[in-house]
Amino acid sequence: MEKNENAEQLLKERVLRLKTATELKEPDRVPIFFPTETWLASYTGYTVQEIIYDYNKMIKAIEKSIQEYRWDCVWGVGSIWPAQIFDAVGRLDYAASGSAFQVPDESYMTPEEYPELIADPYTFIVEKIMPRRCPELAKTFPRNAIALGKGASAFALFRSQMGAVARGWLQAFGIPLLVSGKTHPPFDMVSYCRGLKGLLLDTKRHPDLVKEACEALLPISIKYAMISHRVTPGGFSTVFVPPDAAILLSPSSFEKFYWPTFSKLMEAICEKDYNAFMMLEGNWEPYFDFLAQLPKGKIIAWMESTDMEKAKAVIGKTMCIAGDIPCALLGYGTEKEVIQYTRNLIDKMAPGGGFIVCSDKEMISHNDAKPENLLAVTKFVKEYGVYRK
Amino acid sequence: METDFLKGAIADLDEPKILQLLGELENSESSDLIIHDVIMSIQEGMSEVGNRFEKGDYFIAELVFAAEISNRVMAVLRPRIKKLDIPKKGKVVIGTAKGDIHDIGKNIVRDMLEATGFEIYDLGVNVPAVKFVDKIREVNPEIVGISGLLTLAIESAKSTIEAIKEAGLREHVKIIIGGNPMTKPIATLVGADEATRSAAEGVEICKKWVEG
Numbered sequence: 097m098e099k100n101e102n103a104e105q106l107l108k109e110r111v112l113r114l115k116t117a118t119e120l121k122e123p124d125r126v127p128i129f130f131p132t133e134t135w136l137a138s139y140t141g142y143t144v145q146e147i148i149y150d151y152n153k154m155i156k157a158i159e160k161s162i163q164e165y166r167w168d169c170v171w172g173v174g175s176i177w178p179a180q181i182f183d184a185v186g187r188l189d190y191a192a193s194g195s196a197f198q199v200p201d202e203s204y205m206t207p208e209e210y211p212e213l214i215a216d217p218y219t220f221i222v223e224k225i226m227p228r229r230c231p232e233l234a235k236t237f238p239r240n241a242i243a244l245g246k247g248a249s250a251f252a253l254f255r256s257q258m259g260a261v262a263r264g265w266l267q268a269f270g271i272p273l274l275v276s277g278k279t280h281p282p283f284d285m286v287s288y289c290r291g292l293k294g295l296l297l298d299t300k301r302h303p304d305l306v307k308e309a310c311e312a313l314l315p316i317s318i319k320y321a322m323i324s325h326r327v328t329p330g331g332f333s334t335v336f337v338p339p340d341a342a343i344l345l346s347p348s349s350f351e352k353f354y355w356p357t358f359s360k361l362m363e364a365i366c367e368k369d370y371n372a373f374m375m376l377e378g379n380w381e382p383y384f385d386f387l388a389q390l391p392k393g394k395i396i397a398w399m400e401s402t403d404m405e406k407a408k409a410v411i412g413k414t415m416c417i418a419g420d421i422p423c424a425l426l427g428y429g430t431e432k433e434v435i436q437y438t439r440n441l442i443d444k445m446a447p448g449g450g451f452i453v454c455s456d457k458e459m460i461s462h463n464d465a466k467p468e469n470l471l472a473v474t475k476f477v478k479e480y481g482v483y484r485k
Numbered sequence: 486m487e488t489d490f491l492k493g494a495i496a497d498l499d500e501p502k503i504l505q506l507l508g509e510l511e512n513s514e515s516s517d518l519i520i521h522d523v524i525m526s527i528q529e530g531m532s533e534v535g536n537r538f539e540k541g542d543y544f545i546a547e548l549v550f551a552a553e554i555s556n557r558v559m560a561v562l563r564p565r566i567k568k569l570d571i572p573k574k575g576k577v578v579i580g581t582a583k584g585d586i587h588d589i590g591k592n593i594v595r596d597m598l599e600a601t602g603f604e605i606y607d608l609g610v611n612v613p614a615v616k617f618v619d620k621i622r623e624v625n626p627e628i629v630g631i632s633g634l635l636t637l638a639i640e641s642a643k644s645t646i647e648a649i650k651e652a653g654l655r656e657h658v659k660i661i662i663g664g665n666p667m668t669k670p671i672a673t674l675v676g677a678d679e680a681t682r683s684a685a686e687g688v689e690i691c692k693k694w695v696e697g
Binding site: 196198200201292293296297299300301343344345346348377378382401423424427428457460461463464 | 498500541542543544545546547549550553584585586587588589592635636637639640657665666668670671
């Protein structure tokens, strides 16, 4: 790994830039990064299989992108899940398509089991849901225990290796790791037990049980954030929160089922003085009034298909907005088209601060961005995105 | 039986009332005329569900519920419909593109299309191009629906449509791509006739195609 001469200075500038934008103020220029996930494989000439099984290849791929693009942060190393963990417990989430991490929507509990989940969610998940989700954990002792041990040690190894690697990037390249912890809102956690389709039907058929289940899972959801988040001294990091199922609900259902525990989770993260990075896929406009009530200046809201100007107007005083250069444009458009889009985006979003440039989606597939488009847009933002005093 | 009542119950997603009506239907010697009216009511009820979705009153949760309810009704009606020989609106071959295993959206569209009177051939998820081609040859559908949530499905939809072209079948079918990344420019890019990110709009497009 080739060290940047001025890594220390770069780190200071980048951290201040991200921090200032998150605090809804104008930094020296608009921060920029791209959430590169398994896209990194094709970019480096590896297969997806290679980078999900061989951490060294994954590290090389990320380092190549750090050195080539010089964005303001690294997206996160945990966004490419190591396949060994899943193999150990018999999950086939990667194998299903061979191309990206995908979770099939299945129900692992019946509606009749809600009282059991509500009474003791941790025990219910460990003893009932996990063996149903992970075939190896359903085997008889000691095979289930060996599988769990294998999975847990693969996970621990991954975390300790990657933690050291990320600290190395901080020192050598002066680049912070944006996502260094994660959690899921309680409603989504219930969906991992009951299945998304099952849970949506339950909001109609068993509304009270769904509400109680979300309340029961709130402490686990908060604890997940607290345990997983590692604050690197001198860096800038966030807890990744993907409120996936929220936009499937009408605003009135959202208020009833999703918001009560989701808002408490976000408050708990912010109270701890952590920053949060919310992945808001789909159109969030119908939920703006709720988002505007969340803690101010601590959260980055990553938009996928929400009207950016409206977002800035309504929730821009509460949270930093990130987005939303379409991957379709980065992957299929010309440099000129990408720059035209980005110029317009900066004109609308940058004034007053509280804005970060990135793509609209996580980059998983080779067609999510042409490397030359990323280079062109990065160069453009570094020039055009400067705030003039 | 009050079939207008059924239309309203479907539109309002009143499951208990629908189940009660369904029970009455099963336990009685309903005439073919009544069955015909029931099917029309379901079609109209589902159409209203689609309208409410487009207006923003209903969200995906309501579409999932509507699809579930209509599925339960259709399970009871299917044998009667076969005997009745009610003309179908058309045939649709549908599946999630290769590499993508997401199917909630595809299943909503499938169930809504069936409730609307289409004959559906669902190829499932992660469907290779050759499976689409074989099914099109076998059943000769008016419409092919390719679904995908991930951006990688764009490339798969493109190669699937190329395979349909190579098999000499492209002129015989209308092709719609559906799902989050499937915008109109992407339809042009992959060679589809239409694209939609809304299940309800997808159903409307299919209806327009066969009704002319």
